[in-house]
Amino acid sequence: MVALDLMVIVLYFLVMILIGIRSMRKIRSKTDYLVAGKRLSYGLYIPAMSAVVLGGASTLGGSSLGYQHGISGMWLVFMIGLGIIGMGLLFAKPLGTMRILSVSELLWNKFGPASRYFSAAVMTVYDTLAAVTSIIAMGVILRTLFGWDTTISILIGGVVVLFYTVLGGMWAVTLTDVGQFWIMTIGLILILFPIGLIRVGGYEGLQTHLDPSFLVSRQ
Numbered sequence: 001m002v003a004l005d006l007m008v009i010v011l012y013f014l015v016m017i018l019i020g021i022r023s024m025r026k027i028r029s030k031t032d033y034l035v036a037g038k039r040l041s042y043g044l045y046i047p048a049m050s051a052v053v054l055g056g057a058s059t060l061g062g063s064s065l066g067y068q069h070g071i072s073g074m075w076l077v078f079m080i081g082l083g084i085i086g087m088g089l090l091f092a093k094p095l096g097t098m099r100i101l102s103v104s105e106l107l108w109n110k111f112g113p114a115s116r117y118f119s120a121a122v123m124t125v126y127d128t129l130a131a132v133t134s135i136i137a138m139g140v141i142l143r144t145l146f147g148w149d150t151t152i153s154i155l156i157g158g159v160v161v162l163f164y165t166v167l168g169g170m171w172a173v174t175l176t177d178v179g180q181f182w183i184m185t186i187g188l189i190l191i192l193f194p195i196g197l198i199r200v201g202g203y204e205g206l207q208t209h210l211d212p213s214f215l216v217s218r219q
Contacts, residue, residue: 019179049177051184
């Protein structure tokens with residue numbers, strides 16, 4: 001890494017730390033800690049959910065799918081993002097008005113205790129899978145940046161994330177995710193993608209470097 005790379009990384013971590021400190025000051029109750037006081041607007045809810053689902057697993061995994069399947073590799077991530085937008089627009093505000101702290105509580109109120117246990121089991125499986133993919137992505141990023149062993153990278157990254165989350169609660173997670181959403185959106189889509197396309201020689205350059213099947217959506 002060059003000096004500019006290190007400066008950007010240090011600046012990023014400083015901003016995240018400041019967000020965590022500010023988030024700690026917002027916590028006044030259990031609701032603030034667990035669900036950010038139910039005060040998330042569309043401008044916070046949708047970017048935060050997008051960063052959670054479309055995080056390291058989708059960015060690194062999406063790149064891998066692109067290498068394997070070409071342009072059709074984008075459909076998984078694209079449809080997940082579309083679903084998150086729909087969730088934000090249709091459910092964020094109604095859920096915020098309810099006296100619940102989780103989706104399991106919502107299902108319990110509507111369909112009885114059994115639905116709560118079933119949804120909790122489903123969420124446990126999903127959260128475990130999401131955590132595994134995110135932790136692996138975090139380890140790959142730290143290993144690439146600093147040359148550490150993958151296991152060490154995962155352990156260090158996991159401890160930092162756990163400590164940060166426990167201290168700042170959902171406010172810290174939400175504000176951090178919003179910042180990461182805009183970094184991913186601006187950095188990957190508006191900066192890295194055009195630069196990469198220009199360096200390869202534009203669309204014509206892609207055609208000369210890739211197998212033609214990679215530029216066709218395959219089902």
